[in-house]
Amino acid sequence: xxxxVVRRGGATIAGDAGGRFVRTGDVIVMTAxxxxxxxxxxxxxxxxxLRVDCAYLSDQAFWQHAGIxxxxxxxxxxxxxxxxxxxxxxxxxESRNERIGSWLDELVFLSAEGLPSxxxxxxxxxxxxxxxAVVPDLTLIQHGERVAQRGGAHSGNxxxxxxxxxxxxxxxxxxxxxxxxxxxxxxxxxxxxxxxxPSQLNRVFVQAFGRPPIAYLTMLRVxxxxxLLRTTDLTVxxxxxxxxxxxxxxxxxxxxxxQGVSPTRYRAGLDxxxxxxxxx
Numbered sequence: 001x002x003x004x005v006v007r008r009g010g011a012t013i014a015g016d017a018g019g020r021f022v023r024t025g026d027v028i029v030m031t032a033x034x035x036x037x038x039x040x041x042x043x044x045x046x047x048x049x050l051r052v053d054c055a056y057l058s059d060q061a062f063w064q065h066a067g068i069x070x071x072x073x074x075x076x077x078x079x080x081x082x083x084x085x086x087x088x089x090x091x092x093x094e095s096r097n098e099r100i101g102s103w104l105d106e107l108v109f110l111s112a113e114g115l116p117s118x119x120x121x122x123x124x125x126x127x128x129x130x131x132x133a134v135v136p137d138l139t140l141i142q143h144g145e146r147v148a149q150r151g152g153a154h155s156g157n158x159x160x161x162x163x164x165x166x167x168x169x170x171x172x173x174x175x176x177x178x179x180x181x182x183x184x185x186x187x188x189x190x191x192x193x194x195x196x197x198p199s200q201l202n203r204v205f206v207q208a209f210g211r212p213p214i215a216y217l218t219m220l221r222v223x224x225x226x227x228l229l230r231t232t233d234l235t236v237x238x239x240x241x242x243x244x245x246x247x248x249x250x251x252x253x254x255x256x257x258x259q260g261v262s263p264t265r266y267r268a269g270l271d272x273x274x275x276x277x278x279x280x
Contacts, residue, residue, distance in 0.1 A: 001054040001209045004028040008102050009045030010011045014038050025097045027090040027134050048104040061135050103129050121260050170208035182244040190195035222258040236263045
């Protein structure tokens with residue numbers, strides 16, 4: 001499977017079925033090579049391409065988005081292009097495109113000359129982040145196409161699950177969490193904001209984002225911690241406060257649980273030894 005992220009500029013993807021224009025912020029998902037497809041980029045266009053085994057990608061998408069998919073086969077169907085087409089195109093926001101771009105830059109660095117075992121888990125966590133940013137929107141596209149093809153009728157096939165668009169309340173809560181990581185949040189407070197019960201909010205949020213609101217906030221904080229560890233000299237205590245965790249020890253535990261290493265080792269690992277070198 002091939003995933004292409006358009007970082008800057010645009011291009012026309014032409015094939016036997018006609019042409020489609022893609023631009024900054026578009027993510028192109030191709031499940032199989034198509035000899036008829038060719039790209040005609042504009043001047044100064046930039047894109048990053050990921051090629052990932054389809055079975056591996058389906059497994060990872062299923063485990064990460066268990067609230068969206070019913071099983072691995074369901075995840076595979078969603079990642080595959082619809083019949084008669086070789087590609088799917090997902091549009092992401094400018095801020096999300098920049099975030100995906102920073103992950104891809106690190107992934108390129110990690111895998112430029114192969115992927116030794118010491119770097120595998122970090123590379124896998126980056127792939128998880130990219131999937132988290134793309135897969136939910138991909139399910140929305142396919143849901144719309146399925147409804148149009150079926151006239152809105154629900155399929156009786158238990159192996160194919162209908163996927164509902166994001167509820168407005170879920171989108172609003174996600175925006176609130178992203179916009180102010182430092183603010184202390186509770187499920188009750190978020191539920192009152194969107195006029196739902198806590199249990200209802202949990203349900204609609206998991207349907208949309210694959211995890212409860214507070215777990216989603218933890219993920220956002222860890223992502224922000226990783227960015228600050230890569231791009232600043234702030235102490236772990238200062239970074240913890242910046243993302244909304246008053247305790248550096250608690251922040252470090254959350255970071256280790258998500259990334260597999262402590263913040264200090266993560267920062268030290270950015271100065272990775274040359275490929276082929278062995279650690280002391």
